[in-house]
Amino acid sequence: MATKTFQYIQSSIVPLSVENIDTDQIIPARFLKATTRDGFGDNLFRDWRYDANNQPKVDFVLNDPTYSGKILVAGKNFGCGSSREHAAWAISDAGFDVVVSSFFADIFKGNALNNGLLPVQVSDTFLKSIFDEVYKNPKTELEVDLEKQTITILATGQQEKFEINAYKKACLINGYDDIDYILSQKEQIEVFEKARN
Amino acid sequence: MGKTLFDKIWDAHVVSSKEGFPDMLYIDTHFIHEVTSPQAFDGLRKRGIPVFRPKQTVATADHNVPTINQHLPIKEELSRYQVDMLTKNCKEFGVELYGLGHPFQGIVHVIGPELGITLPGKTIVCGDSHTSTHGAFGTIAFGIGTSQVEQVLATQCLLQSRPKRMKIEVNGKLKKGVTAKDIILYIISKISAAGGTGYFVEYAGDTIRSLSMEGRMTICNMSIEMGARGGLIAPDETTLNYIKGREFAPKGEAWNKALAYWKTLYSDEDAIFDKVLKFDAADIEPMITYGTNPGMGIGITQKIPAIANIVPNEQLSYKKALDYMGLEENTLLMDKPIDYVFIGSCTNSRIEDLRQVAEFVKGKQKANNVTVWIVPGSKQVQQQAIREGLDKIFEAAGFALREPGCSACLGMNEDKIPAGKYCVSTSNRNFEGRQGPNSRTFLASPLTAAAAAVTGRVTDVRELLAEPELV
Numbered sequence: 001m002a003t004k005t006f007q008y009i010q011s012s013i014v015p016l017s018v019e020n021i022d023t024d025q026i027i028p029a030r031f032l033k034a035t036t037r038d039g040f041g042d043n044l045f046r047d048w049r050y051d052a053n054n055q056p057k058v059d060f061v062l063n064d065p066t067y068s069g070k071i072l073v074a075g076k077n078f079g080c081g082s083s084r085e086h087a088a089w090a091i092s093d094a095g096f097d098v099v100v101s102s103f104f105a106d107i108f109k110g111n112a113l114n115n116g117l118l119p120v121q122v123s124d125t126f127l128k129s130i131f132d133e134v135y136k137n138p139k140t141e142l143e144v145d146l147e148k149q150t151i152t153i154l155a156t157g158q159q160e161k162f163e164i165n166a167y168k169k170a171c172l173i174n175g176y177d178d179i180d181y182i183l184s185q186k187e188q189i190e191v192f193e194k195a196r197n
Numbered sequence: 198m199g200k201t202l203f204d205k206i207w208d209a210h211v212v213s214s215k216e217g218f219p220d221m222l223y224i225d226t227h228f229i230h231e232v233t234s235p236q237a238f239d240g241l242r243k244r245g246i247p248v249f250r251p252k253q254t255v256a257t258a259d260h261n262v263p264t265i266n267q268h269l270p271i272k273e274e275l276s277r278y279q280v281d282m283l284t285k286n287c288k289e290f291g292v293e294l295y296g297l298g299h300p301f302q303g304i305v306h307v308i309g310p311e312l313g314i315t316l317p318g319k320t321i322v323c324g325d326s327h328t329s330t331h332g333a334f335g336t337i338a339f340g341i342g343t344s345q346v347e348q349v350l351a352t353q354c355l356l357q358s359r360p361k362r363m364k365i366e367v368n369g370k371l372k373k374g375v376t377a378k379d380i381i382l383y384i385i386s387k388i389s390a391a392g393g394t395g396y397f398v399e400y401a402g403d404t405i406r407s408l409s410m411e412g413r414m415t416i417c418n419m420s421i422e423m424g425a426r427g428g429l430i431a432p433d434e435t436t437l438n439y440i441k442g443r444e445f446a447p448k449g450e451a452w453n454k455a456l457a458y459w460k461t462l463y464s465d466e467d468a469i470f471d472k473v474l475k476f477d478a479a480d481i482e483p484m485i486t487y488g489t490n491p492g493m494g495i496g497i498t499q500k501i502p503a504i505a506n507i508v509p510n511e512q513l514s515y516k517k518a519l520d521y522m523g524l525e526e527n528t529l530l531m532d533k534p535i536d537y538v539f540i541g542s543c544t545n546s547r548i549e550d551l552r553q554v555a556e557f558v559k560g561k562q563k564a565n566n567v568t569v570w571i572v573p574g575s576k577q578v579q580q581q582a583i584r585e586g587l588d589k590i591f592e593a594a595g596f597a598l599r600e601p602g603c604s605a606c607l608g609m610n611e612d613k614i615p616a617g618k619y620c621v622s623t624s625n626r627n628f629e630g631r632q633g634p635n636s637r638t639f640l641a642s643p644l645t646a647a648a649a650a651v652t653g654r655v656t657d658v659r660e661l662l663a664e665p666e667l668v
């Protein structure tokens with residue numbers, strides 16, 4: 001089954017300069033009761049976005065009209081904690097195509113890639129440059145080119161290469177799906193099972 | 198060159214590997230629960246395919262279940278729907294389910310080992326990050342996302358890149374009042390909540406060897422809290438004694454055959470790890486966390502670190518964490534009044550944990566200001582506790598033994614810590630709102646939690662321990 005594809009994006013950004021953002025913040029457990037993949041965006045960062053009376057907290061960046069865009073930029077060790085794929089669904093559902101951080105938790109990274117959400121890992125200094133620029137000028141744009149594996153701060157021309165597994169890159173660009181790939185090798189699985197018994 | 202234990206197991210499960218591609222890894226056992234599986238079953242329906250090897254998947258309901266009156270229908274509609282959906286999916290796809298009311302029901306990471314399903318040398322996955330728990334048996338076990346749950350249901354395989362290997366050695370004798378939970382909280386406080394990212398950890402050293410299977414599970418359980426993919430411990434006599442005779446453990450000839458394989462499961466002398474860390478058991482005191490990630494822990498007699506001692510670009514987040522917790526830098530956590538004590542979760546809800554707590558609270562009373570929840574990890578743990586009369590001891594101390602489930606570990610079911618309240622918890626995560634919106638969590642061992650239940654404040658359990666040493 002085809003999944004969402006990703007190749008290139010140029011967009012303004014939403015900065016969230018907090019380290020160790022865990023998946024309980026991205027989507028709190030009490031919102032995991034849905035049995036479909038849709039609608040999680042409404043509760044993205046729920047407890048940072050809304051107070052106990054469900055009123056938006058004005059000082060949280062997602063409620064601040066100054067910042068918008070399809071790229072979320074966050075502090076180190078983004079997505080740590082639970083394996084809930086709902087975190088990746090919520091970020092996608094809220095309109096983001098890319099998350100940039102200087103470090104990602106493993107399971108989150110895998111979940112994002114399986115859902116057409118591109119995690120871009122940059123150096124600490126590059127991350128700092130992005131935050132510096134966007135706080136100077138909220139309209140700061142980033143360009144992310146998956147084919148070339150580059151991320152660029154357009155205003156300054158600063159650029160970095162990022163890593164991605166070659167297979168995962170091909171999946172994202174073409175919308176391939178892991179299951180189709182493995183199913184195409186079903187015979188091998190059966191051979192493996194027989195050999196072990 | 199020798200091989201690490203991790204590589205021995207991994208290599209034995211590679212169906213195919215190709216340059217530039219992740220390995221295709223065969224999965225022996227797949228556990229599922231109600232929260233991360235419905236979308237995966239939906240995926241199968243959309244593709245029009247069955248579960249490939251239904252006998253290798255085992256289901257239970259744990260995250261979303263109440264822990265009192267489990268015989269009654271679940272009150273909350275969405276929770277009930279999710280649990281019902283699991284029942285329906287398991288029936289439709291032919292998967293064994295240990296649902297509510299079943300004598301094997303419980304937290305997925307508690308029931309796998311206690312039923313003898315978790316065995317050395319296996320690959321085990323589950324849509325749950327604490328799958329790392331099963332590594333205590335010398336197993337490659339790790340958490341996966343829902344797309345991968347679908348992958349395993351559809352193919353019994355996963356595409357996975359091989360992680361790096363780390364060895365963490367702990368040697369020496371543990372001090373009085375120091376338990377497995379303190380060891381792992383100590384390690385995470387030293388290497389941070391991201392210190393293990395990209396690695397699979399093998400725990401070794403004579404301190405680790407001296408631990409019971411329950412203790413080893415506590416350690417492996419929290420591997421994910423340092424960012425590691427998982428953690429494992431080579432099987433030994435302790436492992437075999439634990440497994441022997443369990444419900445689904447191999448018997449007779451099958452046992453002998455399994456034993457021959459398990460004996461090969463250790464890291465060779467000359468095996469190379471990408472990273473090796475060593476700790477001295479004598480340096481560890483009872484631990485407690487003060488912040489909003491499990492790396493923010495201190496010895497119970499120490500002060501909360503000063504902001505000035507934190508790396509500059511993390512000071513803001515650090516300050517935010519202390520504000521959330523309502524705590525001040527440079528102060529002691531000791532004697533801080535608390536409101537709740539939660540003894541449970543896949544980290545510390547096994548029979549040994551409950552025995553230890555019962556032994557400690559016997560003849561003592563809970564403090565008036567504290568609500569205490571003791572939640573067994575499984576129906577079997579609950580029954581065993583009742584057989585041993587532990588429930589009576591808890592009752593006499595002023596708290597009840599509840600029914601099995603994840604409970605207040607994650608603020609998803611009915612058991613939530615109210616906003617602003619402090620909870621000393623034996624679970625594994627102190628994230629903001631983890632135990633309920635705006636709740637505040639201090640992670641600690643069952644002994645430290647029991648001490649807090651008795652005094653109503655953060656307490657150094659060593660002051661209340663009778664000689665000779667309890668642990």
Ligand code: SF4
Binds near residue numbers: 259544
């Ligand atoms: S007890 Fe807590 S950590 Fe363990 S499986 Fe349940 S929710 Fe996850």
